[in-house]
Amino acid sequence: MTKRSPLSPRTFLVVAAAALLGATGLSAFSAADTLDAADTAEHAGHAMPAMAAPPPGEWVPVDEPVEGIPPLEDPPPFAEHREFQANCSVSHTAPDDPIVYPGMPGGSHDHTFMGNTTTDANSTLESxxxxxxxxxxxxxxxxxxMPTMFNGDQEVRPTGPQVIYYKSGIRDYTSVRPFPTGLRYVVGSPMQSAQEFMDHPGAIQGWxxxxxxDNEDFPSQCAEGSQLNVRFQxxxxxxxxHLDSPDHQAHMSxxxxxxxxxxxPESHPVAVPMIEFKMAFPAGSDTSQVHLASGAGYSFHYDFFNAWDEPTLAAMVDHCINGGLQCDARGYDQFHPERGAALNEDYELP
Known part of the structure; x- marks a missing residue:
């Protein structure tokens, strides 16, 4: 782990808060709210890291605009689960963010990366x-x-394959389309307050x-052998x-x-899979020094940059989400074995 000298929250906010708020889509924050959040992190001993202001984002158009599939007038039969899992392990950590800080290695707070093993500040769809x-x-x-977790100065990584769900966020699960290749976005914000974290439409029971x-921040103690878990949609x-927008959020809803x-909504008519991070961090009984690279537990957020093989993703969406199944990473629903799997035993298209 590389240590970086912390900048006091107030100094950091003077030089970067406005730009960060614009980049994360939380322009409704008042300066006082932001200072209060920084004070909370500082008083907890978790000073925010020194970061340069992110460069302005831009609208990135898709090659061919896509129209949404109108929902069925009579919804399909109710399916409690219409999902599949992407089980991905941690590959590395680095103070990089190719969406918010493209081309600026070391410009971000520390992140924990899963999936693509080459992700860094210079990542593009082609790379x-x-x-x-x-x-x-x-x-x-x-x-x-997502932001890296620390216990004091010690980096804490989730162990083993983590669960990243791909679900239907709408009632008519048959109208969900695969992600367009190159789609990217940020979920949540490192600058959100505790209340905004708990009230966020993607939040599920906090930490x-x-x-x-229902914890907005990390509890000071955990049962021996338990984990610190968070779920965020x-x-x-x-x-x-658009594949991206200036705040990395406006093209999504x-x-x-x-x-x-x-x-x-009419402004965002194309239903795509709803990603849900379900992260599990190892925890000792004393978690009083646990914090994120971005600050307190309520600063949790994450980024996604789609680079799926298009036929593979389409097969998983069609079989599992559109099919109303509860699939594993192969596209197999153990409760409906007669439906088969979308992928073979090597997790590839048959």
């Missing part, structure tokens, strides 16, 4: 396609990353530790026009409720 992967499916060359749920409606059912 990711040439990389390897820690995911069980060789065709998933996507890059997934979990044994039987202790991404938006699942796409505007069909969470579903809206219409007549009691989740639908994609």
């Amino acid at each position: 990711l396609k040439q990389g390897g992967t820690t995911c069980l499916v060789p065709g998933d060359l996507s890059a997934y990353w 979990e530790c044994g039987d202790d749920y 991404a938006p699942s409606c796409w505007d069909g026009r 969470y579903p809206v409720v219409v007549n009691g059912q989740n639908h994609c």
Whole structure:
């Protein structure tokens, strides 16, 4: 682990907060709210890292605009699960972020990377396609990353394959389309307050530790042998026009409720898989010094850069999500063995 000299939160905010807020889509934060969040991190002994202001993002158009599939007037039969897993292990950590800090190695707080093994500050779709992967499916060359966890000065990595769900976020699961190649976005924000973290549309019960749920920050103690877990869902409606946006979020949207059912809004009519990070970090009984590279537990956020093999992703979406199944990483539902699997025993298309 490389140690970097911390910058005081207030000094950091003077030079970078406005740019960070713009880059993460949380412009509604007031300066006072931001300073309060920084004070909380500072008082907990977790000074925010020194970072340069991120460069301005831009709208990145897709080659061919995509129209959404109108939801069925009569929704398909209810399916409690319509999902598959992407099981991916941690490959490396680095103070890089190719979405928010492209071309600026060392410019970000430290991140923990899963999936594509080559992800760094200079990653592009072309470079990711040439990389390897820690995911069980060789065709998933996507890059997934989140702020690195520390226990004091010691880096803490999730162990083994982590669960990254691909689900339907809308009622009509038959209308979900695969991600466009090159789609990228940020979920949540390192600058969000504790309340905003808990109220975020993607949040699920905050941080979990044994039987202790609904924590906005890390509990100071965990049951011996338990894990620190967090689940966080991404938006699942796409505007069909852009692979990225200036704040890395505006081209995506969470579903809206219409007549009691989740639908994609007219502004973002294309239903795509809803990613859900389900991360499990090893924890000792004393977790009083645990924090993220981005600050307190409520600064948790993550990034996704899609580089799936297109036919493989399409097969998984069609078989598992559109098919209303609860699939593993092969696209196999143990409760419906008669439906078979989307991939073979090598996790490849048959």
